[in-house]
Amino acid sequence: MIRVVVVDDHPVVRDGLRGMLGTQDDFEVVGEAASGTEALTVIAAVRPDVAVTDLRLPAPSGAELVRLIRSRAPSTRVLVLTTHDTDADVLSTIEAGATGYLLKDAPREELFRAVRAAARDETVLSPSVAARLVQRVRTPVSAAPLSNREREVLTLVAQGKTNREVGAVLHISEATVKTHLQHVYAKLEVPDRASAVSAAHQRGLL
Incomplete structure (x- = not known):
């Protein structure tokens, strides 16, 4: 029997996962949590084989939660189930110790296979995530492609918007905008906004 804890801040999602997993004779959902803090408490108490978490x-949350679960409950494997598949999300969570990474639009049979694989400590990735990792391995760091969010930020910068205005449009903080721009500068090997916009146009990124 594979003992599972479900972690998601949406009750409907948790109920849905509990219902789906409950259709399989070899799964037992032994707990659920709506936050990272609650997840750590529940996992420490029931010691599941697999934690399925958003x-x-x-x-x-994110990579930090994965790292904490792995350090505090080494026998628990972490299967990420999310709608987010940016390079930063994928790489950081796998580096933190996630055994698998699936997107929420995965078919239920794929989820079942992933939980079983995670319980065996076998890595399982959704096709799009696997493709991203392969691309990242094959791509030199200096030529790493821009993430969707970095592209959005740079597009707005190219329109002449300030960091504050970019943040307002994308509903993120000004500090987050600056962080994204720093990543853009590093990837494009440029020193400033104007150079980044110019380089992006030359490379067909905008």
Whole structure:
């Protein structure tokens, strides 16, 4: 029997996952949590074989949560089930110790296979995530492609918007905009906004 804890901040999603997993004779959902803090408490108490968790949760979340689960409950494997598949999300969570990474639009049979694989400590990735990892391995760091969010930020910068205005449009903080721009500068090997916009146009990124 594979003992599973479901972690998601949406009750409907947790109910849906519990219902789906409950259709399989070899799964037992032994707990659920709506936040990172609650997840750590539940996992420490029931010691499941697999934690199926979203990335975006009340803190701790994402790679930090994966790292904490792996350090505090080494026998529990972490299967990420999320709608987010950016390079940063994928790489950081796998580096933190996630055993698998699936998107929420995956067919239920794929989810079942992933939970079983995770319980065996076998890595399982959705096709799009696997493709991203292969591309990242094959691409030199200096030529790493821009993420969707970095592209959005740079597009707005190219329109002449300030960091504050970009943040307002994308509903992110000004500090986050600056961080995205720093990543853009590093990837395009340029020193500033104007150079980034110019380089992006030359490379057909905008």
